[in-house]
Amino acid sequence: MSYLELRNISKVYGEGATEVHALQHIDLNVEAGSLVAVMGSSGSGKSTLLTIAGSLEDPTGGEVSIGGRSLASLSRNGKAQLRRHSIGYVFQDYNLLAGLSAVENVSLPLELDGLAARKAQAVAMESLEEFGLKDRASHYPDQLSGGERQRVAIARAVVGGRQLLLADEPSGALDSTNAESVMRLILAACHRGLAAVVVTHDAQLASWADRVIFLRDGRIVDQTLPMENADTFLEDVRHR
């Protein structure tokens, strides 16, 4: 079953002559355990798609379901609770809180969700350890490299068993080595069962995904076909 479902989503900004159709007739299903990339140029609507998928913004038309629950059926508080419990966000500029250490940044969503500070920090520490950041736990964001900051941001996004990860150009500010390690972490989270959507204009980033959706002027215009087995592909390359 799809963890995230977007059905006939549209989003219109403005009215009359200034009306802008940011998204039109968007249908998208993302299964648990799969990574979907949405590619498109600036202004294609990909960031709007992500904010609507993450319940940060309401669509003008259509329906979003997360974990089988329609967002339209949830109150404002219900959506906020769903976001805290189930959805992690990763942004290009990390969005870490400068006054909190790495471990405090990661434990914050757990504490906001009612977990005791000591317990939340223990869970956050485990998460940082898993991401190879144990020795950076007490460092503040300005003491971390760009790659480390983004790894902390991903740890924060997936901590506490969240099931949906939404990332907007997650490696846009990083060099190719760090970008690759960011995508490996996101993919590893998917292999543990998370559903993930990454929006990007970068084909190298998108190519880590199981499926790539192409967005143009607010519409899905195309998507990649399922991949052949990796060994079969390699054999084909070697015998071409």
Added chain:
Amino acid sequence: MSIRHALLALLSEGPKYGLQLRQEFEARTGEVWPLNVGQVYTTLQRLERDGLVESDDSAEEGPQKGFHITQEGADELSQWLRTPPDFSSPPRDELVIKVLVALGLPGVDVHEVVQVHRRYLVELMQQWTRLKEDESRLDLNFALVVDAELFRLDSLIRWLDTADGRLKRAAAGEGAPAPTSFPLPKARRKVGAPE
């Protein structure tokens, strides 16, 4: 690709047999460029003719015949490594030509043509990226080959994206108008050292 110089490089490490050269060449290029054993012996004969390698005279022709590099061969290898390939003029890139041709044809949506190629290239990149996923099977040489292929495909996609944007702006009346005939790249000008 210069098999000639790749063999010189392998021989610069020490004397080797023909079959050994073939196996080492394939291993070091991630087995992405298979080499026919016939090609190896033909190339070795030419290298020997040109004084760049010498064979072990006491051995008979065949897989057990050994070769070693000469000083002239080492000098040739050193010069080749430092000579940039000829990138000075645009190749007749089939992808570029297809988009340019589409631009001049009535009834053809060039954005749709661009998207067909973009999707195909992204699908290829997904396959190459999949090979990087399992780091245990990614030795250094193979990783370098995979990276090179990903950057090559990525550069084509970036060009398609840029072309798409440029055509969109041109259609909206911004920037340069679309030409009525398409310019093809001129014949290559020979630059750089011959192989």
